[in-house]
Amino acid sequence: MASLRTEIGALALEKPGMVASGIMDETGPSMIRMIKEGAGAAVSKSIGCEPNEGHKNPCFSEVCGGLVNAMGLPNPGIELFEEEMRTASAHGKIIGSVYGAKPDEFAFLAGKMEDFGACAVELNLSCPHAKGYGMEIGTDPAIVKSIVSAVKSSVSIPVWAKLTPNTHILADIGRAVQDAGGDAVVAINTLKAMIISPEFARPVLSNKFGGLSGKAIKPVGVRAVYDLKSVLDIPIVGVGGIYGWRDAAEYIMAGASAFQVGSAVLSEGTGVFGKINEGLERFMDEYGYGSVKSMAGAAHE
Amino acid sequence: MNDYTVTIEKVIQESYDTRTLAFGWDAEVRPGQFVMVWVPGIDEIPMSVSGINGRTKSITVKAIGEATNALHTLSAGDRMRIRGPYGNGFDLSRGEMLIIGGGVGTAAVISATVQTGSDMIIAARSEKDIIMNDIASRYSKNLRIATDDGSAGFRGNAVQLMKEMVSAKHYDCIIACGPEVMLYFTYKACEELGLECQLSLERYMKCGAGVCGCCVMDDMRVCKDGPVFTKQQISELSEFGKSKRDACGRLISMR
The missing domain is CATH 3.40.50.80 (Nucleotide-binding domain of ferredoxin-NADP reductase (FNR) module)
Structure with missing residues (x-):
C-alpha cells in the first residue's frame, strides 16, 4: 500500500495536500474542519501587523476556468489572530502565512506565528493585488533574499516562500530564497487578471485587477514547479488549479513534495481532500510508487 | 461562470423605504437562496431572491446604506450584474x-x-x-x-x-x-x-x-x-x- 506521508524538509505531513492560504482559514475551527476532511495541514490566511479590511466588494467573481479575486489581504492583524492560531494548531498542523512590506515586519510576524503554534511559516511574496506588498516586493531577488534572511534569523520553524508566476525571473527568485536559507518554495500564487463588464464598460472588481486561480492556471503552475525543480535543491510545494488526484500527481511529478488546494473548494466542496487522497493512493499503488518521495520529480527523469 | 447581467422589468414600492426589483433571469432558484448584486463604484452585496416566478426573479431592497440607496435609483429597463444563485435554501418538505x-x-x-x-x-x-x-x-x-x-x-x-x-x-x-x-x-x-x-x-x-x-x-x-x-x-x-x-x-x- 502506497504511503501518502511526505516530508517538506524537516516538516513531515501524514497527507500531502494542504489548504492554500486565503481559503477557509478565517477561524481556527474552519481550519480544523479542513484537516478533518483530509488535508495534511492548513495554511492560515495571510496576516499582517495591523487589522486590514482588504478591498471593497466586489472582490471576487467566477470566470471561465476558475475565479478572479482581489480580496486585498483582509485580516484581523497578528495580535487578534493569536486565538485562531492557538485553537487550530492544538488540533493539527498549521502553517502561518504572513505578509509585510519590510524584512523586519516579516520577521516579527513569523516570530509571532511560531509562538502561536505554527509548524512552519509561509511568506506571502506573491499576492498580486495589494499595493506595496506581495508580488511588488516578491519579484526582486535582492528584496526576497533580505526578507527570507531576516525571517530565518528570527524563527526556528521552517520558512517557506510563496512565489508569484507574474515574473520572467522565477528561477532567480527561487534561488534567492534558497541562498537566504529558505526551507521551501511554494509555487504559484494567482496570475494577475482583470474582468470587464461590457454592459457597464468598467472593470468589475473594485480594485480593477485581481488574481486568477483555478483550473486555468494549472499548466502555468506545473511549468513553474518544473522550472524551479531544475534549479533548486530545497523542497517545492505545488499549488494552482489542483481539483483532483491527477492534478496533484502532475505537480508531484514536476517536482513538488507536497501540494495545496484552494479554488477547488468552490466546486468540489470541502471533501476535495478526501477524494484527492483516495485517488492518489490508488494511482500510486497501480503504478508502483511506494511514497510521494519516489514520485516527486518523476517527470524530470 | 455564474454572473448574469439582467434587465429590470418592474419596480414595486413595498413600503416607504423598501422596493422590489423584478428582473428577467432564467435560472433555477430555490426559496432561501441569494445573489450577489453589483452596485458599480460602490459595493457588491448579498440579497435574498424574494420572488421566483418562472423567468422573472426579484430582490427586495430596504434603503439603509449607500449601496441599497443606489439600488433604489434603478428603474425598469436598467441593468444589473448579479452572480449566483448561492446558498442552500430552505428544505420545504418538513410537514406543517x-x-x-x-x-x-x-x-x-x-x-x-x-x-x-x-x-x-x-x-x-x-x-x-x-x-x-x-x-x-x-x-x-x-x-x-x-x-x-x-x-x-x-x-x-x-x-x-x-x-x-x-x-x-x-x-x-x-x-x-x-x-x-x-x-x-x-x-x-x-x-x-x-x-x-x-x-x-x-x-x-x-x-x-x-x-x-x-x-x-x-x-x-x-x-x-x-x-x-x-x-x-x-x-x-x-x-x-x-x-x-x-x-x-x-x-x-x-x-
Missing part, C-alpha cells in the same frame, strides 16, 4: 410549517410561502414597516401580522405571536428570517417547545461562493453551508446571537 418574516427578512421567506401556502407571520416595528402582506395573504392559509407598537395586527414581537400560534396548532417546522435578535429568540423558543426550525442567517460576505471563509460562524460558511441552518446546526454555532465578524475578520459583539 410556520413561516416567519421579520422586517425586510420577510423577503427571504416570502417565496417559501408562495410555494407552500403555509401559515405565516409577518412582523415589523410598526404598520408602515410591513412589507409583502398582499402577496402573503394571497398564498398563505393563515397570515398573521405582528407589530411592536400594535399599529397593525398582534401587538408584540414575532416570537410572542409564534408561541401563541404554536400552542393552538401543531407545526412540524418553523422557517424564519429577520434580525438576528429575533432569530435568536425564535431558536430559543423552538428549543423550549421541541420544535424543528430552519433559520436564514446573515454575515458580512465577500465571495459568496464558499471559498474565502469571511462569513464563517465557527466552522460553517454562511454563504455555502447556509444561509439556512437547522436547529441542530445552530446549537453548535457559538457565535449565533452573540457576535459577528467585520471585514477584517475581527469578532464584534452583538450585545
